[in-house]
Amino acid sequence: MDFGYTEDQKMIAELAKDFAEKEIAPHVDEDEENHFYRREILSKMGELGLLGFNIPEEYGGNGLGWMEAVAALYEIAKVHTSWRLSVSGNVWGPALTILEYGTEEQKQKYIPGLCSGEYAGSFAITEANSGSDVASMKMTAKDCGDHWLLNGSKMWISGGHTCDIGLVYAKTDPAAGAKGVSCFIVDYNETTEGVSRIPIHKKVGMWPAPTSELVFEDVKIPKENLLGPLNKGFQICMWMLNNTRMGCATGAAALSAAALEGAVQYANERTQFGQPIGKFQMIQQQIAEMKLEDDAAKLMVFRAAWLKENKLPSQQATSMAKLFACNAAVHGANMAMKIYGSYGYSDEYPCGRWLRDAKQFETLEGTSNIHMGIVAGIELGYTPNR
Structure with missing residues (x-):
């Protein structure tokens, strides 16, 4: 078993380390003190291709895999672990999941922006009374013919109030437990009516990483924003x-x-x-x-x-x-x-x-x-x- 980096992996790790030292390290103390999320860092990560891991080039990714991704993220998180959330929030959450389960239209519409940093991403699972027991979530999505209607709330969502694109999990068959959960793509640039995104400021740590409560009150979601098969969200x-x-x-x-x-x-x-x-x-x-x-x-x-x-x-x-x-x-x-x-x-x-x-x-x-x-x-x- 080879325990060393390949030349490509070395280059990626060095690129990420250089980026973190120049773009993240100078702001760590200030951003910690002010609990400040510096959105432009995400854009710069996208420009360098540091958000495109595990995504094919045809969808705006860098075509590199897990080993390169971990090598890069390791260097970024070593400087400031709050910024490791950007990779999960953009790539390993929404982008990679849309790549696996999405329609071609969904892939073309959302993945390139998540990889470039044009969009900030998130995913919403946890609720106030539903954490480890995912299937017990109470948020619902009702089929209203030409759209879905989302009602409920999510808690402790990383990037929830700063993101553009988010995956939201909700019950489409409340009586079916884990077999009644579905996944939806929510475009917060297009869907704002009925959505409240509330920052959570009182945390023990991860101060510059935005954390949120999301409240959905009769929020209309286009039918085409269902991700994957109905009731297969779990x-x-x-x-x-x-x-x-x-x-x-x-x-x-x-x-x-x-x-x-x-x-x-x-x-x-x-x-x-x-x-x-x-x-x-x-x-x-x-x-x-x-x-x-x-x-x-x-x-x-x-x-x-x-x-x-x-x-x-x-x-x-x-x-x-x-x-x-x-x-x-x-x-x-x-x-x-x-x-x-x-x-x-x-x-x-x-x-x-x-x-x-x-x-x-x-x-x-x-x-x-x-x-x-x-x-x-x-x-x-x-x-x-x-």
Whole structure:
């Protein structure tokens, strides 16, 4: 097994790293302080082709696959993990799902703009009382002959109030449980009447990443905006999540790496008792623990990407990568704050941001408990590994 990048993957990783250092890094502190979403960064990512992974060139994609995508996203998220949401929100959510399930008209209309950054994307599943239990959602879509009528609300939607295009999941047969969910493409530039998009400002972390509550009151959606077969939305949703969870896994592994790099640098710079604190065994133990978990997380992420690249069953590997990288990020950020000491608790260093941002991975796109269940269920033979 080859553990190195190909020349193309190296170029993509270097391109993404250069972009992140020049376009994202200079604004991190300001955007964190102001909870500010810098929309132009998304457009610039699109211009460089960093939103076109896994999408054929005929639809505006870059024609590159999972390995290149993860290599690029890893470098971006290492600088500021809030921006890893752009890839999931644009590409692995709406664009890739429309590519898989959409009509030719839908593909031509929406995918190129999502890849270029002209459109910001999102997907809306979670509700106030429906999280891990997706099939219990209450939002409905009623067939009114020449249009669909959406009623209900969604909660904790990444990019919900800043996006142009979103996938929205709703019940088209409320009595049928998982077999009564359908998926709809909502064009927020065309559909505004009856839609309320409310920013959620009070969050522990991910401050520059927009998060929203969406309220739909008798919102008319064109009949042609149904994505995929009627009442097959649950299957579409699970297929989509197996892709977008790669964004979570990659972002968590990148945050783990950022915390490790920062801790190593600080341990070599900070002196106590006449020597760098990295010379003390307790600090070395912390660094060693971080390194072990960080390497394992990165390998799991790229293993899952390789399986996807080669069209092999990847659901278990993706959940393992997301779960382990999440644990590595949380533990690594916590260790970094300890190594930095009192300075780790100040805004002068990024330890607080690392820890705040790491915690969201334990919930986002499947809680850690859910992913434990997926891994165990597949291993025990209770569910197939898709």
